[in-house]
Amino acid sequence: MKAKIFxxxxxxxxxxxxxxxxxxxxxxxxxxxxxxxxxxxxxLELGDQGASEERLRAMCExxxxxxxxxQYRVETVE
Amino acid sequence: MKAKIFxxxxxxxxxxxxxxxxxxxxxxxxxxxxxxxxxxxxxLELGDQGASEERLRAMCExxxxxxxxxQYRVETVE
Numbered sequence: 001m002k003a004k005i006f007x008x009x010x011x012x013x014x015x016x017x018x019x020x021x022x023x024x025x026x027x028x029x030x031x032x033x034x035x036x037x038x039x040x041x042x043x044l045e046l047g048d049q050g051a052s053e054e055r056l057r058a059m060c061e062x063x064x065x066x067x068x069x070x071q072y073r074v075e076t077v078e
Numbered sequence: 079m080k081a082k083i084f085x086x087x088x089x090x091x092x093x094x095x096x097x098x099x100x101x102x103x104x105x106x107x108x109x110x111x112x113x114x115x116x117x118x119x120x121x122l123e124l125g126d127q128g129a130s131e132e133r134l135r136a137m138c139e140x141x142x143x144x145x146x147x148x149q150y151r152v153e154t155v156e
């Protein structure tokens with residue numbers, strides 16, 4: 001079993017890396033890009049038993065996300 | 079319109095950051111985690127016209143992904 005975890009900055013938190021990417025894309029001619037936000041995408045390989053959504057959320061709270069400035073989303077894949 | 083871009087390391091490419099995360103999760107008691115791979119998740123805010131998948135792929139090839147070691151996946155959202 002696998003789990004996919006998406007960690008993104010909360011709206012309202014400044015994202016200088018994303019701004020740099022948006023400006024760079026504009027300069028390359030992709031002027032339809034108005035803004036970019038950059039987050040983390042984490043794929044976990046789990047044992048055969050998998051992990052409950054509750055445990056996956058605990059992993060995010062304890063290690064994977066900084067919940068002061070980041071939010072997360074969890075998906076499990078068979 | 080929005081686009082979501084997932085950039086991940088190609089399989090076979092070593093991911094020391096992912097290994098560190100997997101070991102840390104095990105030490106925290108989440109011993110169902112066998113492996114972790116860490117990638118980037120990029121949300122692009124596009125103008126009303128959006129962007130064709132071809133143009134989004136060009137953005138990945140030119141700036142967002144290092145195609146020597148990384149692969150990417152593109153999703154558009156209305």
